[in-house]
Amino acid sequence: MSIPPARVPDGFRRLTEASGFAASNGPWFEKIEDGRAIRGFLPGPQHANALGIVHGGMLAAFLDSAMGTAVWHTLKRRAVTLRLTIDYLGPGRIGDWLQAEGEVVGHDEHVVQVRGRLYGRRHDVLAGLGAFSLLSRHRQL
Amino acid sequence: MLNDDPPTDHPLGDDPPADFRKIDFDRDLSEPTFNSHIGGLYVKRGDKGTRDEFVMGFRVHQHMCNPAGGLHGGMMMTVADLVGAMGGGTLAGLRKFLPTVNMTFDFVAPAKVGDWVEGRAELVRATRSLLFTNIYLTVGEQKILRASSICKIPSGDGLAFGKARLVREDAKP
Numbered sequence: 001m002s003i004p005p006a007r008v009p010d011g012f013r014r015l016t017e018a019s020g021f022a023a024s025n026g027p028w029f030e031k032i033e034d035g036r037a038i039r040g041f042l043p044g045p046q047h048a049n050a051l052g053i054v055h056g057g058m059l060a061a062f063l064d065s066a067m068g069t070a071v072w073h074t075l076k077r078r079a080v081t082l083r084l085t086i087d088y089l090g091p092g093r094i095g096d097w098l099q100a101e102g103e104v105v106g107h108d109e110h111v112v113q114v115r116g117r118l119y120g121r122r123h124d125v126l127a128g129l130g131a132f133s134l135l136s137r138h139r140q141l
Numbered sequence: 142m143l144n145d146d147p148p149t150d151h152p153l154g155d156d157p158p159a160d161f162r163k164i165d166f167d168r169d170l171s172e173p174t175f176n177s178h179i180g181g182l183y184v185k186r187g188d189k190g191t192r193d194e195f196v197m198g199f200r201v202h203q204h205m206c207n208p209a210g211g212l213h214g215g216m217m218m219t220v221a222d223l224v225g226a227m228g229g230g231t232l233a234g235l236r237k238f239l240p241t242v243n244m245t246f247d248f249v250a251p252a253k254v255g256d257w258v259e260g261r262a263e264l265v266r267a268t269r270s271l272l273f274t275n276i277y278l279t280v281g282e283q284k285i286l287r288a289s290s291i292c293k294i295p296s297g298d299g300l301a302f303g304k305a306r307l308v309r310e311d312a313k314p
Contacts, residue, residue: 021204051240062215084214084245
């Protein structure tokens, strides 16, 4: 699947290191702005549910990735999701660019709390709150 | 490594256990939607009121995994969302599309390529406008995901949830 570059907002770089689920459901993009990582993707027909809007599972997966990336950018530690709660606020439409970002709101030596947001140009789509478990600094994926 | 190709079948195939039938989410559609794109999803229906009244299942393939090689959380969340709406709706006797309002996921254990994952819903309560369910995804006896879901029950008929159907045994190639 190729996306006309004009459809991707300025400053976003395509995440080429994706594999597996993220690659199958991408391409996903990222931009670093004021130290924050913002992720974006352009929903296509393969992301749709029976109503023709973006599938809740796809939205959840994308928000989760953005929240995990926020942990990396804030603490320089890798983490895996322990718990995620998501409120579905509005629909994501096919062909409308969507963005997601996370904010670390607290942590100890094992667990990080992250607030997340997924949104379109004019409206909020998901609000998330997650707990992420920090991996050992020495662990290789 | 970039991968723009659609997911290919695992050499071992899905090999679903007995009584599971593939769900055809895309009847009459020219392009696969998300439920088909992520991989083959199967359902088994048991007797009313039993643990297996509605069971969704799938085989873990590489294209459903994360960089660490385990089943991606996004795949678990997607299936749990479906089990909450389709399974919970079935247990409550509802036959319409139920939009999800909230989901909470606890990632209890990983799963790996080749595992057969099953999802079951427990009906907590159905009000006139909301459906509360608990969902577990399991591999054998091991729980891998605990989720709870709140769906909206649309007034009237909503969107009939008849687009998806089971592939008929006799329609298989």
